[in-house]
Amino acid sequence: MGEDDDYTNDGTVDIHKNPANKKKTGNWRACRFILGNECCERLAYYGMSTNLVNYLGKRLSMGNVAASTTVTNWSGTCYATPLIGAFLADAYLGRYWTIAIFSVIYALGMTFLTLTASIKGLKPQCDKSGCQATSSQRAACFVALYMIALGTGGIKPCVSSFGADQFDETDETERKKKSSFFNWFYLSINIGALIASTVLVWIQMTVGWNWGFGIPAVAMAIAVAFFFLGSKLYRLQKPGGSPLTRIIQVIVASIRKYNVKVPADKSLLYETPDEECNIQGSRKLEHTDKLRFFDKAAVESETDHDKDLPNPWRLSTVTQVEELKSIIRLLPIWASGIVFAQYTVK
Structure with a gap:
């Protein structure tokens, strides 16, 4: 094997913008961090959103109809913002920096949402007759939610492709491993969603919303940490235009x-x-x-x-x-x- 065989042939580089070395970057050594990031991010997203109508309707005193409409609009935004993330990743930032920047925004949004359900003045006042939320408290909650919508817009269109970048398409052995990556990728999504839809929903309804939102916020912080820990191992595709x-x-x-x-x-x-x-x-x-x-x-x-x-x-x-x-x-x-x-x- 020659010296040229030690490097990828698909144009990928490492975090220092040097040609990616096959023995030191990519493959499963890098993908484990991407899979951990995705599992924690999906746990955070579904843990926060699955029971969101209930939170807005009861704690923010919006009523079921208004709460459902608000969540639908927010969900639509979550599916629209990936257009922004994809454009920035392809044309300017590349997938790594797009995921990195928007993950931080995402984590800040989750943290702020937790604060709106935990800190006096930000959280609605509740008694036996129900909860009363002020307009400023609702506004704070919406700011947090749409920070999350923006954050997920940078992650959704990039993370699966970023995982695929870790395998050299010109290498037959690595090409076969790429298909296995997607199996594990979707498994990690479903593991996160399963835990969120069962355990976290129970915590929100029985323990409290501060814990119900706090745990997803911690999960998102772990997702960000997972992603940055693997930085030296990643293979990065240069932006190729939108x-x-x-x-x-x-x-x-x-x-x-x-x-x-x-x-x-x-x-x-x-x-x-x-x-x-x-x-x-x-x-x-x-x-x-x-x-x-x-x-x-x-x-x-x-x-x-x-x-x-x-x-x-x-x-x-x-x-x-x-x-x-x-x-x-x-x-x-x-x-x-x-x-x-x-x-x-x-």
Whole structure:
């Protein structure tokens, strides 16, 4: 084995931005920290959210209807903020720093939520007739909840992909291990959710909300600690630009070339001459005959270049076009899961 074989071939680097050494980074030595982070984070999330309607309805005196509406809006925000996290991770920060920054925001939100249920002045005053919450106490609770929503938006879209980054796709042995990682990943999610939906809900209803929120806050702090402890072992993919931007570029270029005829010889479609893909951390995709309208974006013409460089809003590579096609083909599968997700939230 040569010296070059000691390093990954997928462009990953270590925390110090040096080429990732296979013997010192990645694989299961790094994934155990990621799995521990995910288990604790899911325990914190479900431990806080499973019984949230009950807390808002009774302790913040909102009533069942208003509490249910509030939780639905908050849950929707939790599923929308990953768009922000994914964009920042792909275009600017990378997955490691996105998870790190948003995990800290998440932990601060959990801590603040615990304080709103524990400290006099922040927590509602309760007696035998019920609880009375002031507008400032509700506002404090909502600030904490939406800090959590923002925090989870940086973790959800990144952590599973970050785990996959720990295995070199060009190495056959590591490629096989990657599929096992996802099995353990979803097991860790379900372990955290199971403990939260049983033990923590019982604690909230019988012991108190200060403990019921405090334990998830501690779990989130442990999740953050787990994540940072593995920093020296992680393999990091460099940000390769936002896929959302690339998708829009393909659509715009296709519309601009609405009247352009796609050549029968698909090898004439534009692609970078290098063996590697021009999208950081990705490999080239082969052309497919489906959704051929978007192939127009890869038809090269004299007006597609600015100072000898291709204008990305007029000319797209075959790989970019196939990236969009793949997403469109997945839309029916994604749409069929909306019904399930709705029932899960409720």
